[in-house]
Amino acid sequence: CRFLEGIMEKMGVAGELEIEEAGEYLQINIKGKDLGILIGRRGRTLDTLQYLVNLAANKGTRERVRIILDVSSYRKRRADTLKNLARRLCQRVRRQKRSVVLEPMTPQERRIVHLAVQEDKGVISYSEGEEPFRKVIIALKD
Numbered sequence: 851c852r853f854l855e856g857i858m859e860k861m862g863v864a865g866e867l868e869i870e871e872a873g874e875y876l877q878i879n880i881k882g883k884d885l886g887i888l889i890g891r892r893g894r895t896l897d898t899l900q901y902l903v904n905l906a907a908n909k910g911t912r913e914r915v916r917i918i919l920d921v922s923s924y925r926k927r928r929a930d931t932l933k934n935l936a937r938r939l940c941q942r943v944r945r946q947k948r949s950v951v952l953e954p955m956t957p958q959e960r961r962i963v964h965l966a967v968q969e970d971k972g973v974i975s976y977s978e979g980e981e982p983f984r985k986v987i988i989a990l991k992d
Contacts, residue, residue: 875916936966
């Protein structure tokens with residue numbers, strides 16, 4: 851937590867850290883005002899901060915702890931947005947009978963889309979490309 855607080859201080863951001871044990875990982879949610887800088891475009895800054903926090907927390911330890919970092923519940927809102935997008939695109943694919951290619955996403959975001967697409971029996975989804983440009987394609991089921 852001190853590591854994260856130090857980064858936030860250097861970024862000129864003030865926020866309250868809420869730490870919660872959630873099964874096999876720790877959830878750290880940062881709450882406060884004007885925290886968009888911690889999220890970044892499409893959550894890229896948040897993903898990078900989470901990576902750094904995990905590196906710092908696990909340095910020199912045998913037992914690995916997984917830390918999920920969130921800012922004002924951004925990850926939940928993003929997941930909800932992706933699920934809704936996937937559902938709308940499934941309808942479009944069925945209606946237009948044409949595949950749809952989504953923008954590049956992180957593995958976690960692609961997983962959310964794939965799970966949402968599985969709810970629609972008329973379409974399938976798969977990923978193509980190389981990281982970090984890997985994309986989800988939603989297509990009609992054969």
